[in-house]
Amino acid sequence: MKVININLSYNSDFVSQVEEESGQKLNLCYQCGKCTAGCPYTAEYDISVSQIMRLTQTGQKDKVLQSKSLWLCATCESCTARCPNKIDVARIMDVLRHMARREGYTGIRTVKTFWDSFLNSVRSNGRVFEVGLLANYISHTGRFWTDIGLGPKILPKGKIHFKPVEMKGKKEVTKIFMRFKQESAK
Amino acid sequence: MNKPLNYAYYPGCSSTGTSLEYDMSSRAVCAALDINLTDVPDWSCCGSTPAHTVDHSLSSALSARNLDQVASMGLDSCVSPCPSCLANLKTAKHRMEDAGFRDKVNNLLDKPADTRVETKSVLQILVEDYGIENIRKKVVKPLTGLVVGAYYGCILNRPAELMQFDDLEHPMAMDNIMEALGATVVPFPLKVECCGASFGIPRKDVVMRLSGKLLDTAHGIGAMALVTACPLCQMNLDMRQNQINKANGSKHTMPIFYFTQLMGLALGLPEKELGIGKLCVSPRNVLDAIDANLKEKAA
Numbered sequence: 254m255k256v257i258n259i260n261l262s263y264n265s266d267f268v269s270q271v272e273e274e275s276g277q278k279l280n281l282c283y284q285c286g287k288c289t290a291g292c293p294y295t296a297e298y299d300i301s302v303s304q305i306m307r308l309t310q311t312g313q314k315d316k317v318l319q320s321k322s323l324w325l326c327a328t329c330e331s332c333t334a335r336c337p338n339k340i341d342v343a344r345i346m347d348v349l350r351h352m353a354r355r356e357g358y359t360g361i362r363t364v365k366t367f368w369d370s371f372l373n374s375v376r377s378n379g380r381v382f383e384v385g386l387l388a389n390y391i392s393h394t395g396r397f398w399t400d401i402g403l404g405p406k407i408l409p410k411g412k413i414h415f416k417p418v419e420m421k422g423k424k425e426v427t428k429i430f431m432r433f434k435q436e437s438a439k
Numbered sequence: 440m441n442k443p444l445n446y447a448y449y450p451g452c453s454s455t456g457t458s459l460e461y462d463m464s465s466r467a468v469c470a471a472l473d474i475n476l477t478d479v480p481d482w483s484c485c486g487s488t489p490a491h492t493v494d495h496s497l498s499s500a501l502s503a504r505n506l507d508q509v510a511s512m513g514l515d516s517c518v519s520p521c522p523s524c525l526a527n528l529k530t531a532k533h534r535m536e537d538a539g540f541r542d543k544v545n546n547l548l549d550k551p552a553d554t555r556v557e558t559k560s561v562l563q564i565l566v567e568d569y570g571i572e573n574i575r576k577k578v579v580k581p582l583t584g585l586v587v588g589a590y591y592g593c594i595l596n597r598p599a600e601l602m603q604f605d606d607l608e609h610p611m612a613m614d615n616i617m618e619a620l621g622a623t624v625v626p627f628p629l630k631v632e633c634c635g636a637s638f639g640i641p642r643k644d645v646v647m648r649l650s651g652k653l654l655d656t657a658h659g660i661g662a663m664a665l666v667t668a669c670p671l672c673q674m675n676l677d678m679r680q681n682q683i684n685k686a687n688g689s690k691h692t693m694p695i696f697y698f699t700q701l702m703g704l705a706l707g708l709p710e711k712e713l714g715i716g717k718l719c720v721s722p723r724n725v726l727d728a729i730d731a732n733l734k735e736k737a738a
Binding site: 293294296297325327328329330331333334341343347350351354361363364366367368369371372375379380381383387390399400402403406407410411412413414418420421422423425426428429430432433436437 | 452453455456457459481482483484486487488489490491492493494495496497500501504543546547548549593594597598599607608631632633635636637638639640641642643645648649678679681682716717719
């Protein structure tokens with residue numbers, strides 16, 4: 254087991270920032286482990302969710318923000334639903350990945366690229382254009398064979414469009430993203 | 440019904456593509472029950488999961504633009520078939536009750552948003568506003584002999600304070616509807632477990648494991664089919680069922696219906712209106728078995 258001397262690396266600014274952005278009290282966590290027991294992603298995580306909670310509580314900023322787990326949380330809300338102290342754990346996970354992004358961590362490249370491709374599609378079209386999203390993802394990851402086998406299965410179903418659906422207010426949506434970018438740069 | 444049921448309808452992006460049959464069957468069932476759905480005229484994406492993983496004000500701004508449109512339609516509630524849209528629209532309304540957060544979101548929009556409208560799922564209005572007993576009265580073709588498990592997915596009922604519908608660990612809304620339609624409902628122990636959500640593209644292995652477990656369990660308890668209320672759950676279990684079989688060495692051929700499709704069939708609506716042909720795993724054997732049971736009963 255790895256031992257961390259929390260007196261040497263406690264980052265109090267990190268703790269208060271997480272508390273402020275998530276609206277949660279970190280010291281309410283008493284490490285019962287119920288979140289980890291119910292988390293469907295524990296098998297994939299490099300640091301389990303209850304350990305993320307403990308590391309965050311003890312101000313271990315770098316260790317937390319480097320964790321791949323932040324990028325694998327699906328916000329399924331099991332942890333939040335089952336926490337005996339009513340901590341919104343899923344919201345803390347969300348806030349931690351906001352911070353990880355701001356600090357420039359890529360986490361899991363394919364996941365980040367997928368989420369970015371999704372949002373690029375919304376920014377340009379106002380709605381998600383599934384084929385465009387996939388093309389964007391493939392061009393950034395080179396994973397051409399991803400789901401190619403599904404083509405023959407779903408193409409005849411008439412569910413896939415090769416052009417985005419036009420909507421009137423797509424510029425309004427683009428402007429939301431532009432203003433968000435400006436605000437984040439401040 | 441005593442008073443007419445009128446709602447704004449927010450289809451969500453997947454309704455225009457991969458979950459077309461959920462949209463078709465939701466509209467068809469509501470029309471058959473005289474529930475009026477009026478489309479939000481120029482709806483845009485709610486931001487889904489990717490937006491809230493980037494920033495909460497961005498996510499709420501994308502949702503608030505839609506809530507504001509519903510308010511200008513003069514309707515006080517909005518329905519969406521999709522749990523992810525539902526969660527985002529409800530979260531935006533809830534978080535924007537905080538003045539500081541509200542200002543932050545409004546700063547991103549062309550004009551401040553009126554976010555007073557409530558959003559509910561199609562499932563919730565059918566159960567709470569229309570009522571199970573009223574649904575039962577409308578059944579013309581009972582789903583006799585169909586053994587089905589109800590799979591709700593993770594976010595339809597969670598977090599409880601926000602969603603305010605059914606039970607967060609053991610929801611029964613779809614089980615009760617299926618029972619009212621004449622199906623035999625087997626209690627599905629993984630009702631609210633996660634299917635792997637949107638990791639199908641970036642981390643397919645995760646979906647193979649989680650959705651595989653759902654199919655194995657459904658098969659193990661003797662379900663002939665699963666019924667869902669979420670585009671992402673349905674897509675992972677249906678469209679990816681062959682991939683799951685290949686990855687896990689399983690041999691599932693389990694139809695994965697939207698609950699609105701089975702409702703439509705029991706209400707006597709034609710398969711075409713319900714997009715039955717758009718399912719990837721063919722439900723033909725299961726539907727033929729229901730028909731055979733009905734004929735046998737009539738004879």
